[in-house]
Amino acid sequence: MTGRGLQRRSWIREAVRIIEADANRSADTHLHVFPLPTDWGIDLYLKDESVHPTGSLKHRLARSLLLYGLVNGQIGPGTVLIEASSGSTAVSEAYFARMLGLEFVTVVPRKTSPEKISLIEFYGGRCHFVDSPAEMYSEAERLAEECNGHYLDQFTYAERATDWRGNNNIAESVYAQMVSERHPVPAWIVVGAGTGGTSATFGRYVRYRRHTTKVAVVDPENSSFYGAWQSRDLDHATGMSSRIEGIGRPRVEPSFVPGVIDEMLQVPDAGSLAAIRLLRERTGHWAGGSTGTNLYGTFVLISRMLEEGQAGSVVTLVCDGGERYADTYYNDDWLAEQNLDIKPYAAVFEEFLRSGKFLPPGV
Known part of the structure; x- marks a missing residue:
């Protein structure tokens, strides 16, 4: 090595x-x-x-998703973390990303409430806006590829990231x-x-x-x-x-x-x-x-x-x-x-x- x-x-x-x-x-x-x-x-x-x-059940999920990415070698120093979420999962993932000194970007619909955006930003996350909720998945994939980051993808990995x-x-x-x-x-x-x-x-x-x-x-x-x-x-x-x-x-x-x-x-x-x-x-x-x-x-x-x-x-x-x-x-x-x-x-x-x-x- x-x-x-x-x-x-x-x-x-x-x-x-x-x-x-x-x-x-x-x-x-x-x-x-x-x-x-x-x-x-x-x-x-x-x-x-x-x-x-971070105030919700999604704290467990965010912890599991980050650990899953770490042990699989998908997250390392400087990896940009990407998610498609405007809710509690993004809040919790931003919390853990900040803890590790990593940049976190979540794709959210443009109509997301200011309160949610503020909570994500409170933990150091950044919101990337799309016009329609249906665009969130593909845009998150595109961002991850563009910046050579890691798409946490809660909707795919939630069932396997937890033991x-x-x-x-x-x-x-x-x-x-x-x-x-x-x-x-x-x-x-x-x-x-x-x-x-x-x-x-x-x-x-x-x-x-x-x-x-x-x-x-x-x-x-x-x-x-x-x-x-x-x-x-x-x-x-x-x-x-x-x-x-x-x-x-x-x-x-x-x-x-x-x-x-x-x-x-x-x-x-x-x-x-x-x-x-x-x-x-x-x-x-x-x-x-x-x-x-x-x-x-x-x-x-x-x-x-x-x-x-x-x-x-x-x-x-x-x-x-x-x-x-x-x-x-x-x-x-x-x-x-x-x-x-x-x-x-x-x-x-x-x-x-x-x-x-x-x-x-x-x-």
């Missing part, structure tokens, strides 16, 4: 150490209990991913935290799909560890994942953007692995947003819309468990904090502009928490 090669290997070793040290400093995320009637015999837990340093067998992934963390609970092996784990990486990790882990847990994926309006799972047609595409940030895609992303999913539920956007207000009211936790989608799904499954006389536990995620959405999801004027009426769903939730029966509006 040449002197230059030795220097590169040395730099990569130090980069991996820096990222691992950050993980050790961050410790693990909390597992909260959502209050349910004690006589139901069912416990609901919320793994709070909003407490990561699904363990190594402190989110699934292993959940089971370790559940070990002293009255139902330590969850009956259900409920997650959304943005890249598909989280459901792939949970689905593979529970099979590898031979747990009886089932994995349910909740999907918002306009997303392609639900239709693809139902039809087993991975070319299924709505071509429409999701209003629930962080989950739902206009196309099926390469990291989506339908074979590890036991059930999918389609969740109305108004139901997701009513659920985060209920969460804040009942627990004090302020979360984003994707957490509401998760919570809606847990209520559906818990109602089914009660109907079938089953006891057990259900686990879902708090994906990010609600402060990012003060002007949208928690703003009544924004809801009215979007023609989203959350009141009927709030009544459904109140009836569910009283009786255990979940009956969506109009049923």
Whole structure:
């Protein structure tokens, strides 16, 4: 190996150490209990991913993507990191890029909110604008080739960058935290799909560890994942953007692995947003819309468990904090502009928490 090669290997070793040290400093995320009637015999837990340093579940993904690029020799000193993301993934990747002294550029639609752009730039990232969300992928590839950089490509590598067998992934963390609970092996784990990486990790882990847990994926309006799972047609595409940030895609992303999913539920956007207000009211936790989608799904499954006389536990995620959405999801004027009426769903939730029966509006 040449002197230059030795220097590169040395730099990569130090980069991996820096990222691992950050993980050790961050410790693990909390597992909260959502209050349910004690006589139901069912416990609901919320793994709070909003407490990561960059405030979301995507912190884990960004760490894995950078480590994946480092150990594969794709990232070295001076490598420009490129992504196609206007959301939490880009925020977290910018954080890790700055930690390693690397330039980070993310391709974003021109209509991306100033708040998101500011957060990416806060961590040292730079936004490269395109007119249409559909242009993001090809433009990210072009930029990476132009500058001889590395396209992190969350939508392709999310399912493989994380070690699904363990190594402190989110699934292993959940089971370790559940070990002293009255139902330590969850009956259900409920997650959304943005890249598909989280459901792939949970689905593979529970099979590898031979747990009886089932994995349910909740999907918002306009997303392609639900239709693809139902039809087993991975070319299924709505071509429409999701209003629930962080989950739902206009196309099926390469990291989506339908074979590890036991059930999918389609969740109305108004139901997701009513659920985060209920969460804040009942627990004090302020979360984003994707957490509401998760919570809606847990209520559906818990109602089914009660109907079938089953006891057990259900686990879902708090994906990010609600402060990012003060002007949208928690703003009544924004809801009215979007023609989203959350009141009927709030009544459904109140009836569910009283009786255990979940009956969506109009049923």
